[in-house]
Amino acid sequence: MSFNNHDTVVRFDIVKNRRKFFIGSSAIIIIGLLFILIQGLHLGVDFKAGTRLDLYIGKEFKPAEVEAIIKEKIPDVAFSPVTTYGTYQAFTRFDKTVSSDTLMVVEQSLKAKYGDQVNKQVSTVDPSIAQEMVKKAAIAVAVASIGIVIYIAIRFQWLFGVATVAGLLHDVFIPIAIFSILGLEVDLTFIAALLTILGYSINDKIVIFDRIRENLRTMKSRSIEDLEHLVNVSLWQTMRRSVYTVATVFFTVLAIALLGSESIRNFSLALLFGLVSGTYSSIFIAAQIWVNLKERNMLKKKA
């Protein structure tokens, strides 16, 4: 490893400006919290009992016509306005579970109107199951975080562990907040997306912390200036990798979000938000929190 090009590597002093990033992220988190508190999350049938009906009509249709048929066949259950998506597809949601027989009647009426290519996809969840799933999902996120933190504490030091957890909470919270702000549906695949984000974001943090740890061995870091310089250099040394990796994954996920099946659209969107916030927080939040913690440690030792 050579040291002669350190100063050319650093193009912008990230560490010096860390307070700004902290303020920026705090602002986003506060806005997100407000939205979640006021507007809540738009829970899908996985978490809030009911029936989701996806329809493939196969030709041009008016949502109002479909609504009329549903209203006629299922008069006693409230449902959300029929929303079109993709080519000739639509979906709606019933507040209560609807029996398969009733839905079949609806499908038959639609077939009579639009032809035999009409196809349906049904997702029904009973209230008791929905509650269980919320519980399971929460436990899964908690256990995964604990497992990852333990691993980092063993492989690195616990200060890195603390910084990682702080960064991870940030990365999981941002997609939740954005989903709340945009009113996107939160279902089981959203939880899968969050856990994937967790995995990715930790990847990113580990690569950066790995470099910091390596440089700690070879570069002097006796003063606070030394430490800040070291972190700056480490961040810039891994910058290309951070940007390239997130770029390749980002474009792949973007392709899936734009061109892939509607049923994993929310999954892909959650991943997109999570990927960006994960990469951002690895560099501008988690590493900076570590600097703060480390500096406090150094000051204590001196005193």
Place this chain on the structure above:
Amino acid sequence: MIKWGRFLLFLVVVALLGTLVATTTTQVAGKITLGLDLQGGFEILYEVEPLEAGHKVDIDLLKSTAHMIERRINIGGVVEPVIDTELPNRIRVKIASQSADQDKLRELIGKPAVLTFRDEAGKTILRGSDLAPNGAAVGYDDLKRPLVTVKFSDAKKLEDVTRANLHKRMAIYLDENLQTNPTIQSVITGGSAQITGDYTRESAQELADLLNSGAMPAKLIEKQVTSVGASLGALALQKTIYAGYIGAALIFLFMLFVYRMPGMIANITLAGFTYFCLVVLDWMDATLTLPGIAGFILSIGIAVDANIITYERIQEEIRSGKTILSAFRAGERRSLITILDAHITTLIATGVLFYFGTSSIQGFAVVLAMTIVVSIITNVFGSRFLLWLVIRSNMFKKPFWFGVKESEIGEL
């Protein structure tokens, strides 16, 4: 000095891989079981309730109910239903098939029909559970008239019953509906009886099916239903695969442009990675679902990252003035720990997902975990081996081949 032998070995390895991929991919891909979200089908979670109040649902009741569901589905002629019992009182039924008449099957499964054989006084003398599994079939008498043959699991019981009711009628009821009312003509000793009557081929088959579907030992309540129409499933698959191609093409071009020769090797190993993942999926007999495909595409991202980490490291070492070979060695050594750390944490996440998730999330977790392991083999070791061969052939000594400009190289 150029070492042709090494380069030749590299070409041979790549050619072999290429041939393998080109000739067998379609075959391997065709064998992979697609989940119900990709080919249509349904998944229902039932809660099992005892028929009579006060009875308890235990593991035996759960198992025999699951067994009965399987029998009923088999009557419907569907290939390979997946039926899982989930303690304390649930049964999950998954049927991925384009041809199955979903609504009819659901009706067939859920029917809490009780099959009874009653004597003339209306007393139940035999039950559906006394029938041997799939014991009813269509047969023909000497005059080629259709009849239904019935096999009971307990020959002695049948013998006793037929002796006690000889020349009397024995009514067969499904719930409270009389199905047929044959007369017992002789004492039946072997356990096999025949029901004759004015049957056509169809009506005989219908009765046989009915008898085979037997009695469900418990009530089934649908708690969660996911059903996908065949064309919606196919549409989802087609679109997602198409999106995957676009994503892969972007990655391919990117790696080639930024890392040149190592990028090319990364692309070769990525193709190999995708291929081997398909092969392992096939071996595992895993069912590929939409979230599974998403996990798969993500794993390609992780695999790319492993290459990027390594190549960035190598470029850095080249810039610091090392020779290509020692830059390769240093870069490879230093990136390995980082990559392993990153992969292990992702594995931890998939483990948790699998443990806590329900079926579709578990599918996602299994696919992701599998691909991470395959990725370590192909994109860490495979990619290094190929790169090593190429570098040792001494054909690519210019930093240009590694995406490094001469002007960037510092003095050592």
